Amino acid sequence: MTTAPAPAPSGVPSTDADPFSHDVLEDPLPLHARLRDAGPVVYLTRYDVYAFARHEQVHAALTDWQGFESGAGVGLSNFRHEKPWRPPSLLLEADPPRHDAPRRVLSGILGARALRRLREQWAGAAEELVAQVLAGGTTELDAVPALAQAFPLRVFPDAVGLPPEGREHLLPYGDHAFNAFGPSNDLVAKGAPRVAELSAWVNARCARGELAPDGFGARIWEAADRGEITYEQAPLVVRSLLTAGVDTTVHGLGAVLYAFATHPEQWARLRAEPRLARVAFDEAVRWESPVQTFFRTATTEVALPGGVVVPAGCKILMFLAAANRDPRRWADPDAFDLSRDPSGHVGFGMGIHQCVGQHVARLEAEALLTALARRVETIELAGPTRRHHNNTLRAWESLPVRLAR
Known part of the structure; x- marks a missing residue:
């Protein structure tokens, strides 16, 4: 609903x-071009917010946390005037000094x-998964x-230390969390019936007793x-991992697999030069931008080229994509x-709020x-693709591919 x-x-x-309309979520590129050219x-009249779509202004806003705060929320809702649907993230929705200690702990x-500890382990897990999907020659599957x-x-x-049971809750929970950064539209309504159930499951998994003693979660509690x-902050830091550590990587992997399925010459190059795996992932994150947008709030009047002044207290929608x-x-x-x-x-943000788990995502992709x-x-593409719409994320619902050995 909009005003x-x-x-x-x-x-x-x-x-x-x-x-946030379905037409734009399906194909945002034409709007992005119009915004950059404008x-x-x-100014987005529908939502009473300012928008940055050029790299120079987006980069500047991301790195200027004093002028463009995250503490008022990185979604459309302004936490200075509206109550958030859950306790704000200590990483994403807080500024210094409140942001500093949780960020420092998680960065370490x-x-x-x-x-280094995970590289060999994850390489083995990837080999096992690929062997499973390639069980018989040419393989068609939904990637x-x-x-x-x-x-x-x-x-x-x-790696976090979660038990195997219930992991299927992480994707719908993350999907709703990223939808909630946008307006209260049909995508938010779709997830609303399960919010209490999914939040309860995630919050319970953040408790110390639920986490294996050798995982990221246990190390947060040790901090x-x-x-x-503080002990009050610890479960919120664990929750940050569970909220933003799965969906974003899933959609980044979807982006790079789609890129290679539509650019066979680039796949041939990767096979010839496997060291380019991380470059490929970052290029796919740039090209597809799994995280499309984030908001900031101006803490003071901001003068921009052309004499435009963004008033203090106004929301700014940054088009990362x-x-x-x-x-x-x-x-x-x-x-x-x-x-x-x-x-x-x-694509991973910039400045003090840039994605703290970006190197973990890169290692998964690598x-x-x-x-x-090594084997494909x-x-x-082996059939029609289908997008998954989310107010913040660029995602695939279905990506049929043919893998030939």
């Missing part, structure tokens, strides 16, 4: 386009030492459940023992190209893509 369109501020390009800032837990969902749901909850965070295909930043931005250096994309490249000669 009546607000009058556009004088001197600011405006549009009544709805970035100027450095555009998900750092280089953890990745979303068989690969993009199956691998993260297998290895990441293990509380050392006084690095539009920034990632901005021709002002990228040469041939609509191409998926392993010869590109994709560093500088904003393991799966390396295992596939070609990947091609």
Whole structure:
């Protein structure tokens, strides 16, 4: 549901386009191009918010946490005036100093030492999964459940320390959490009947007694023992892992598998140069942007090029996906190209709030893509694809592919 369109501020390009409509969620690229071409800032009359779609402004807003706060919520709702549907994230929806200790703890837990420990283990798990799906020569399968969902749901909850039972709750919980960053539309309503059930399950899994003693979750609680965070903060930090650590990686893997299925020459290059697996994942994150948008709130008046001033207290919708295909930043931005250096994309955010688990996601992708490249000669689409609509995420519901050995 939306309110009546607000009058556009004088001197600011405006549009009544709805970035959360199903037409745009199905194909956001035309709107992104119009927003970039309109100027450095555009006013969205439907939601009474300002929008940044060019890389320069999105990058600047992401890195300026003092001027563009996250503590008022990274969705359309303004936590200064509206009660959030759950306690805000200490990582995503908090600013310094409240943000600092939880971020520092989680950064250490998900750092280089953890990745070294997991590399061999996840490589083996990827080999096992690929062997299972390739049980007989040329194989047709839906890459979303068989690969993009199956691998993260297998290895990441293990790393956190979750028991095997109930992991299927993580995807619908994350789907609703990311839908809730948008307006109260039909996508939010779709998830509402299960919110209480899914939230209760996730919250229960954050308790110390539910977590294996050698996982990320247990290490978060150990940080509380050392006084690095409080015991009240510990379950909220674990919850951040469970909320944002699965869906985003699932959709990133879906993006890179789709990219290779539609760009056979790039798949051939990866097979010849397996070291490009991480570059491929980052290029797919830039190209498809699994996380399409996030909001910030202006803490003061912000002057932009052209004399436009964003008033204090206003919400700003940052189009990460539009920034990632901005021709002002990228040469041939609509191409998926392993010869590109994709560093500088904003698909994982930027600044102090950038995705704390991005290196974990890259390791998952590297393991799966390396295992596939070792055994799969070609990947091609094997039928009609279907998008999964979400207010924040760019996702696939179904991605039929043919894998030939």
